[in-house]
Amino acid sequence: MTLENQQKLEKMALSVREHIVRLSTDGGCFTGASLSCADLLVYLYSDFLNVRPDNLQDPTRDYLFLSKGHDVPALYGTFVELGFIDKARLDQHLSTDDHIYWHPNRNVPGVEFHSGSLGHLPSVALGVAMDCRMRGQDNKVIVITGDGELNEGTVWESLLVASAHKINNLTLVVDRNHFQANVATEDLIPLEPLAPKFEAFGCEVRRIDGHNFEQLADTFSALPFSETKPSVIICDTVRGRGLPSIEARADRWFCNFSADEVAELLRELHSQVATTLTSETLTVR
Amino acid sequence: MNYEELIKETALADERLVVMTAENRALIRNLPAVLGPRFIDTGITEQTLIGAAAGLALRGRVPVVHALATFLTLRAFEFIRTDVGIGKLPVKLSGFVPGFLSDGNGPTHQAIEDVSLMRGIPGMTVFAPADEQDMLAMLPAIWASPAPAYVRINTRPATYEHTLFELGKAEIVAEGTDITILTYGMLFEQTLVARELLQAQGKSVGLINLRSLKPIDEAALLDVVRRGSLIVTVEDHFITGGLYSILAEVLLRNQLTARVLPLALEERWYRPGRLSAVLEYEGFTGHHIARRITEYLGESGAAIAEGPAVLENEFAE
Numbered sequence: 001m002t003l004e005n006q007q008k009l010e011k012m013a014l015s016v017r018e019h020i021v022r023l024s025t026d027g028g029c030f031t032g033a034s035l036s037c038a039d040l041l042v043y044l045y046s047d048f049l050n051v052r053p054d055n056l057q058d059p060t061r062d063y064l065f066l067s068k069g070h071d072v073p074a075l076y077g078t079f080v081e082l083g084f085i086d087k088a089r090l091d092q093h094l095s096t097d098d099h100i101y102w103h104p105n106r107n108v109p110g111v112e113f114h115s116g117s118l119g120h121l122p123s124v125a126l127g128v129a130m131d132c133r134m135r136g137q138d139n140k141v142i143v144i145t146g147d148g149e150l151n152e153g154t155v156w157e158s159l160l161v162a163s164a165h166k167i168n169n170l171t172l173v174v175d176r177n178h179f180q181a182n183v184a185t186e187d188l189i190p191l192e193p194l195a196p197k198f199e200a201f202g203c204e205v206r207r208i209d210g211h212n213f214e215q216l217a218d219t220f221s222a223l224p225f226s227e228t229k230p231s232v233i234i235c236d237t238v239r240g241r242g243l244p245s246i247e248a249r250a251d252r253w254f255c256n257f258s259a260d261e262v263a264e265l266l267r268e269l270h271s272q273v274a275t276t277l278t279s280e281t282l283t284v285r
Numbered sequence: 286m287n288y289e290e291l292i293k294e295t296a297l298a299d300e301r302l303v304v305m306t307a308e309n310r311a312l313i314r315n316l317p318a319v320l321g322p323r324f325i326d327t328g329i330t331e332q333t334l335i336g337a338a339a340g341l342a343l344r345g346r347v348p349v350v351h352a353l354a355t356f357l358t359l360r361a362f363e364f365i366r367t368d369v370g371i372g373k374l375p376v377k378l379s380g381f382v383p384g385f386l387s388d389g390n391g392p393t394h395q396a397i398e399d400v401s402l403m404r405g406i407p408g409m410t411v412f413a414p415a416d417e418q419d420m421l422a423m424l425p426a427i428w429a430s431p432a433p434a435y436v437r438i439n440t441r442p443a444t445y446e447h448t449l450f451e452l453g454k455a456e457i458v459a460e461g462t463d464i465t466i467l468t469y470g471m472l473f474e475q476t477l478v479a480r481e482l483l484q485a486q487g488k489s490v491g492l493i494n495l496r497s498l499k500p501i502d503e504a505a506l507l508d509v510v511r512r513g514s515l516i517v518t519v520e521d522h523f524i525t526g527g528l529y530s531i532l533a534e535v536l537l538r539n540q541l542t543a544r545v546l547p548l549a550l551e552e553r554w555y556r557p558g559r560l561s562a563v564l565e566y567e568g569f570t571g572h573h574i575a576r577r578i579t580e581y582l583g584e585s586g587a588a589i590a591e592g593p594a595v596l597e598n599e600f601a602e
Contacts, residue, residue, distance in 0.1 A: 059344070113343065117367050123333040124368060127340020127348075134322045157333045164328070 001214050005047070009213045012081050013042045014269060017242045019077030019090060021257075021265045027094040028256025029102060030070040032246060036177035036210070036237040037144065038074045043216045044142065045078050053084045056109055062139050065125045068146035068175060069103040069115030076100065076108065084110040119152025121145075122172060126158050129170040140223065144173045148180035151189050156201060162230040163202025171223055171231040172203070175210065177239040181253050198232040210235025245274040255279070288312045288440060291421055292349060293319055295428060302428070303341055306351040307334045309381055312440065313351060331361040338376045339368035347375050347428065354380030354396035354437065355387070362402060369433050370406040376433050378403075383413075383437040384521030385555065386471055388563050388598050392554035396437075401526020403435040404499040410434045411499040415456075415473030418443035422450040423496060437470050441596065444474045447494075455502035461491030464578060465509045467528060468519040469495040475564065476519050478571020478592040483578065486588060489514075498531060506535050510543045517546045517578055521569070524549040546581050548574060561595035570595055 092098035099107035103116030125143035204225035240246035296302040338348035387394040414420035529547040576586035
């Protein structure tokens with residue numbers, strides 16, 4: 001990857017993080033889970049996917065399904081940066097005048113399908129991938145799940161079926177930020193060793209640093225990993241990445257900061273010096 | 286023409302149609318060879334089946350999806366509600382062995398809350414054909430509609446020559462001044478017998494085959510209510526959420542009341558056995574239905590004749 005491109009992606013990811021922080025007030029949002037996949041979404045939409053504001057109805061476009069729907073601020077932030085939606089729509093967060101709420105929905109251009117209930121979109125993406133193949137089209141179909149989401153049996157059921165049907169145009173990406181809602185994954189339902197689990201379900205697996213654009217580019221550009229198997233990319237990430245004051249903290253799940261804290265956190269994104277936060281964090285949503 | 290031939294003919298004429306199943310192939314065994322990749326068997330995975338059907342529908346397909354009615358509507362309920370329902374996608378659900386048709390399987394297989402569940406989903410349509418002929422008359426319109434649909438699959442041979450099907454319209458078999466029986470699905474053939482037996486006792490008995498439970502033919506129901514006869518709802522479904530509830534909703538919406546006898550399953554699963562034995566035990570043969578109505582009217586049912594033997598269920602998987 002050229003230095004120029006690297007800098008472009010970093011700059012965009014920083015802007016997306018600013019959008020996420022600005023959405024973390026006046027009702028709040030799932031800040032930590034959004035920050036962990038911001039780099040992934042920025043890379044995919046700006047450098048990898050054949051998806052643009054002007055080809056959203058084209059059946060040969062690529063598809064991205066966000067199964068961990070609570071990280072939608074990262075998706076909407078990316079959509080603003082790439083011109084899918086107007087920045088003014090983010091000011092309508094949680095207003096009934098628009099459809100910008102805690103989970104994605106198809107009233108927002110670029111959102112392929114609604115989500116929020118975990119474990120659904122691997123199967124929906126499977127159906128789309130099956131149809132693309134049936135029609136002889138080579139669309140790439142990506143579905144992003146959380147790691148806590150891997151508790152849901154339907155994720156594994158879908159991979160079992162995808163593997164049986166040799167659906168190699170389907171790629172499941174795990175945002176491995178190591179946290180469920182309230183506790184570390186390994187303290188509740190341990191997932192490791194994770195890659196062998198996917199391998200045992202008939203997938204071809206890669207594991208990378210989900211914040212490293214070079215690794216993201218090298219890995220995604222090698223898709224499909226197999227002629228006969230679905231692909232899985234485990235992206236090791238950090239919950240809250242970019243805000244040292246909330247990074248990798250179990251008690252920062254759903255954040256609803258005060259206006260002053262948002263101003264502090266926007267500075268923190270640039271300085272990388274932790275702020276002292278006083279807002280209570282909701283652990284249940 | 287049977288179910289498989291109809292789906293084959295429809296699929297060959299319309300490339301949007303794909304046939305999916307969670308390994309329930311009893312009625313569609315010959316389709317893999319005919320449809321090739323447009324026949325998708327996901328194995329015993331009702332949830333993934335529905336999610337994938339939603340994905341295929343997003344791409345413009347019309348998936349006709351097969352599973353046992355109970356696993357389809359219960360195991361996959363949230364996928365139907367959330368992926369098909371919120372998505373407003375034209376996924377067509379074919380539920381095998383609904384209601385009493387799962388005869389000897391036991392309570393795990395008894396889809397007797399399916400109508401209640403499916404009609405509670407915004408935009409979902411719900412159909413229950415009386416027999417195979419009725420079903421074949423209904424399916425082309427159901428599959429051609431842009432709405433998601435749930436169909437109680439029923440392949441029992443017809444004992445009545447049905448009229449043409451119109452979406453949302455009930456079939457008025459007879460009008461009566463003393464009693465009107467409202468029913469849907471496989472119990473239609475028993476209500477046909479019950480009507481004969483009651484007519485033989487000098488009663489004027491109306492009979493309506495609802496066919497479509499959502500949308501409901503409200504005009505037909507209101508017409509019966511205005512006629513002022515005793516109304517009997519007959520259904521192989523829990524009393525909550527099925528036809529009796531639908532009628533109550535229609536009455537309240539129109540600020541009306543009526544004298545209604547509900548024959549349904551109350552607060553328990555039915556006793557498993559061969560179909561004829563189940564109907565005997567649970568009181569749903571034509572003879573039993575006629576007796577129960579007569580006794581409700583305060584008269585002796587002793588004079589009610591026996592009906593013909595109940596044809597056993599051939600379809601099992």
